Amino acid sequence: MSGVWGAVDVGNTSIHIGLFAAEDSRPLPMPTQTFSTSSAEPDFAALINLLPQQPIDWHVVSVNRPGQAAFEAWRKQARSGDSCHVLTHADLPLEVAVAAPEKVGMDRLAAAVGANAIRQPQRPAIIIDAGSAITVDLVAVDGSFLGGAIVPGMKMAARALAGQTDLLPEITVDVGEVPAAIGTDTLAAMRSGLYFSAVGGVRELIARFTAQLAGPTPQVIFAGGDAAKLAPQMSLECVTIDHLVLGGVAIAARTAKATR
Ligand SMILES: Nc1ncnc2c1ncn2[C@@H]1O[C@H](COP(=O)(O)OP(=O)(O)O)[C@@H](O)[C@H]1O
Ligand SMILES: CC(C)(COP(=O)(O)O)[C@@H](O)C(=O)NCCC(=O)O
Ligand SMILES: [K+]
Numbered sequence: 001m002s003g004v005w006g007a008v009d010v011g012n013t014s015i016h017i018g019l020f021a022a023e024d025s026r027p028l029p030m031p032t033q034t035f036s037t038s039s040a041e042p043d044f045a046a047l048i049n050l051l052p053q054q055p056i057d058w059h060v061v062s063v064n065r066p067g068q069a070a071f072e073a074w075r076k077q078a079r080s081g082d083s084c085h086v087l088t089h090a091d092l093p094l095e096v097a098v099a100a101p102e103k104v105g106m107d108r109l110a111a112a113v114g115a116n117a118i119r120q121p122q123r124p125a126i127i128i129d130a131g132s133a134i135t136v137d138l139v140a141v142d143g144s145f146l147g148g149a150i151v152p153g154m155k156m157a158a159r160a161l162a163g164q165t166d167l168l169p170e171i172t173v174d175v176g177e178v179p180a181a182i183g184t185d186t187l188a189a190m191r192s193g194l195y196f197s198a199v200g201g202v203r204e205l206i207a208r209f210t211a212q213l214a215g216p217t218p219q220v221i222f223a224g225g226d227a228a229k230l231a232p233q234m235s236l237e238c239v240t241i242d243h244l245v246l247g248g249v250a251i252a253a254r255t256a257k258a259t260r
Contacts, residue, residue: 004052006082007031007249008071009107010062012132013155013225015039015071018246019050020253027117029250031243039067044074051079058084059253061106061245085256092248093255095144104145107245108135112145114248115221118241124218126206129245130226132156134198136205141215149205154194154226161190175228198226199233206236 003022008015015038018031033050037043058075062068068086075084085091087110089101094113096104111127116139119125129135130153137148152160154173162170171187173179173195181196183189210218222231223244231240241247 004032004054004056005250005253006051006056006058007246007253008058008060008062009110009245009249010039010060010064010067010071011107012039012064012067014131015042015064015067016243016246017047018243018250019056020246020250022257024250028114028241028244028247029254031246031250034243034246039064039070042067042070042074044071044078047074048078055079055081055083057253058082059249059256060084060086061110061249062086063105063107085253087249087252091256092252095142097140097144098147104147105135107131108137108148109145110245110248110252111135111223112137112139112248113251114223114241114244115139115219116143117247117251119219119221123216124213126209126218126220127244128202128206128220128222128227128230129224130154130198130202130222130230131224134202134224134226134230136202136209138209138213138218140213148209151198151201151205154198154229157194157197158190161194173229178233195229199230202230203234203236206234 005020007018014036017035019033020029035047115125115127124141125139127137132153134151138146161168179191179195183192220238222240227240
């Protein structure tokens, strides 16, 4: 084996891959290289050039089975000497305090592992992963995953508006663009609604989770493709962590290695 690990996060929009140095002992490891491709039409051609000649050890979390199958098919064909572990909740250094841990998206759980590595130990954390869906999840002070909420992401909501009406077009909500709240034409009204319903929904969930907890205020951690659009509008202290899910997968890989 080389000193490189591969972490794979198969989401519903993108497959995100991170390469990690085995000696990265930071609380939340950071990838030395990243690669992303579409989950619906994956193309791994350019990934080969990022990989060492020696076999590497892959750890995969997936919430999209076709994307996962495509990754596994590519790996078997292009990297037959590598080893590959598809992780379940039982492989994570995480207490999952819900009735059916096996039903929780592995990206949500890996993000919780990552959040536990960086949060202040005396504070719980709320994790907002803004991807295809927006998930808002809570980890307790003792590090256990308590559950949360699942909301359509902005792109998904935009597609639903266009797909289930006759007159509405499909639009995108761009980074850096804070729309006017009072939209004076169709596009502006859609931009406002998509953006502020996501911002407001996340804010309401944070408020409700916080109100339900006694003790210190939770730390708020953003991740995912749309984090940069939402986090600045929260008007509360929060951080955006790139590669939170991949970092959580790398922690799981490191923990498994240490106990194998
Ligand atoms: N270059 C990009 N390609 C695809 N989606 C992007 C890009 N930049 C930002 N996004 C946004 O990020 C979201 C996908 O985030 P991501 O965290 O990759 O999702 P998932 O984990 O569901 O695959 C999309 O809904 C889109 O709004
Ligand atoms: C909620 C999700 C769709 C989010 O997926 P993503 O936006 O990261 O593609 C995914 O975590 C999932 O399919 N979860 C399974 C159900 C659950 O978490 O309870
Ligand atoms: K998500």
